[in-house]
Amino acid sequence: PFLRKAVTGYKGSAMASPRDLRLRVTELERFRAEILSGTGASTAAVGDVHGGARYLEDLLAALEGKEEISRIVLFGDYFDRGAENRRVFDILKRFHARGRGVLLLGNHDPWTIQALRGHLDAFATWIANGGYSTLKEFGIRLPDLNGGRSPEAVYQRILAARAEVYRAFDEARAHPALNEMSAWMQDHLRLFHLDSRGFLHVHAGIPLTPDHEPDLVYGGTEGIEALQAMQDELAATRDPEAPVFEFLNSPAS
Helix, strand or coil: CHHHHHHHCCCCCCCCCHHHHHHHHHHHHHHHHHHHHCCCCEEEEECCCCCCHHHHHHHHHHHHCCCCEEEEEECCCCCCCCCCHHHHHHHHHHHHHHCCEEEECCCHHHHHHHHHCCCHHHHHHHHHHHHHHHHHHCCCCCCCCCCCCCHHHHHHHHHHCHHHHHHHHHHHHCCHHHHHHHHHHHHHCECCEECCCCCEECCCCCCECCCCCECCEECCEEHHHHHHHHHHHHHHCCCCCCHHHHHHHCCCC
């Protein structure tokens, strides 16, 4: 009813016409009817995990036990901030092996990969945005940089403790378990997923054209092809300064 009221009272905008909105509402209602009747496949979406292993494990067990759920999409940001990051990694590996879903990259995950490939700025960004908890759990010694402060304040503390941060950076890059986690992420996490209905799944969204196509240009490609080009480069590169990292870390993306 809310959507129908919104469409009826629509006065026009640059985003979509009233006809487009009506078609979209009809489409959404059809998908809802299919799901409720059991005639349509249903996808479950799981957002940021951030080290919450117990919640992830319970949620996956509940979702995988439902026959009407045909696919589970995990939307990235699996580590940092929480206290059970190693256990989350084990859960992700088992989930992937069962073949029940798709594992996407969040914005935290490229920082982890890039930092452990040897990028000091990415390491600082990772720490400032919750990576401190992951590194601490893996036994990397760091000064107390967080304390509930904003990322900007943490950056200042990183600068003040740069000698300890450099040591931690070297320790993390040489840590076998962290390197195993980073390599697995690079091999198995996807930048996007396009499902059989044409729905595009990504972490946090992407800019769209007026025709609802991805408004992206990368490496001489556009739209979905640009996403695929980034995905291919991200999976193949071992260079922490590869263009794909710069693109993903830019404010516009």
